[in-house]
Amino acid sequence: MTTTQTLSDGAAATSPDAVTAVCLRGVTKRFGDVEAVAGIDLDLHQGEIVAVLGPNGAGKTTTIDMVLGLSRPTTGSVEVLGLEPRAAVARGLVAAVMQSGGLVKDMTVRETVAYTASLFADTRPVDDVLADAGISELAGRKVGACSGGEQQRLRFAMALLPDPALLLLDEPTTGMDVEGRRRFWATLRADAARGRTVVFATHYLEEADQYADRIVLVRKGRVVADGTGAEIKALASGRTVRATLPGAGDHAAAIGALPGVEGVDVRGETVVVHTKDSDAVARHLLDHTPAHDLEITAQGLEEAFLSLTGEDAR
Numbered sequence: 001m002t003t004t005q006t007l008s009d010g011a012a013a014t015s016p017d018a019v020t021a022v023c024l025r026g027v028t029k030r031f032g033d034v035e036a037v038a039g040i041d042l043d044l045h046q047g048e049i050v051a052v053l054g055p056n057g058a059g060k061t062t063t064i065d066m067v068l069g070l071s072r073p074t075t076g077s078v079e080v081l082g083l084e085p086r087a088a089v090a091r092g093l094v095a096a097v098m099q100s101g102g103l104v105k106d107m108t109v110r111e112t113v114a115y116t117a118s119l120f121a122d123t124r125p126v127d128d129v130l131a132d133a134g135i136s137e138l139a140g141r142k143v144g145a146c147s148g149g150e151q152q153r154l155r156f157a158m159a160l161l162p163d164p165a166l167l168l169l170d171e172p173t174t175g176m177d178v179e180g181r182r183r184f185w186a187t188l189r190a191d192a193a194r195g196r197t198v199v200f201a202t203h204y205l206e207e208a209d210q211y212a213d214r215i216v217l218v219r220k221g222r223v224v225a226d227g228t229g230a231e232i233k234a235l236a237s238g239r240t241v242r243a244t245l246p247g248a249g250d251h252a253a254a255i256g257a258l259p260g261v262e263g264v265d266v267r268g269e270t271v272v273v274h275t276k277d278s279d280a281v282a283r284h285l286l287d288h289t290p291a292h293d294l295e296i297t298a299q300g301l302e303e304a305f306l307s308l309t310g311e312d313a314r
């Protein structure tokens, strides 16, 4: 897939006159020979929970860094709530939870949050953000004694201090257990209902599908699909038809020419066909070849993701 597939306007929670939370226009970012972001146009709306989904090296972190004003695009423009990213951050409108760094092991959880609060002119009460992040009971614990998931929730508490209109999260639930994850998303969902825009980067279609209103799929620095979880899954709703086929090699070309067929693998006397129209393939195999023992399977979520972002994605 080389062109962006815009499947919905993603504006369900938005009134027509709402300010766009994040606006990217023709954004590229180069590091020497590497084009980490290769031309992204994107509008994210207030109150949306958006997953930026893509494999390693797709450009997710680079894009988030530009939205945070940590780096500037090579070309194009980034606006956050109508402002230049650094101006939006300086006003406390944007906060982020990144994967690592930013914590002092010898400080307690409460000291860490209180210290961060002291850096802002105006923040929410420390106890409130500890409670929202589900770590009130850990307040007196040294950061170094907290698990990875607990440290991630501590970063989340710190990010909630300025009550940001836009919250950016890079792999937010790494290390969290099931209950921690559930609480985390429940908090984010409640905040989004009050208008906070939440953008998170993830490798997992399942997490994106479960928690995001909208999934922006990136691959090699470009947006390759943009829509709800159901829409993204439908894009890759192919099936696999497997059959025993004596002389499979002689039939491969004809099978490959059938409508909807995306790939044909011949492994000895077994043929494996990836297709959007499994009925047509099954009909052809049974009517025009000596195929037998047909099996038709639907693609799982992870396969759908791989077929949209893999090397052979069209």
Ligand SMILES: Nc1ncnc2c1ncn2[C@@H]1O[C@H](COP(=O)(O)OP(=O)(O)OP(=O)(O)O)[C@@H](O)[C@H]1O
Pocket (backbone or CB within 6 Å): 031, 034, 035, 036, 054, 055, 056, 057, 058, 059, 060, 061, 062, 063, 203
């Ligand atoms: N500071 C840098 N210098 C050189 N290359 C960089 C730099 N930062 C990122 N890259 C490259 O840009 C590309 C995109 O990286 P990025 O970290 O944005 O991907 P990602 O989608 O966040 O990946 P991951 O899921 O692995 O975190 C990669 O090829 C990466 O190696």
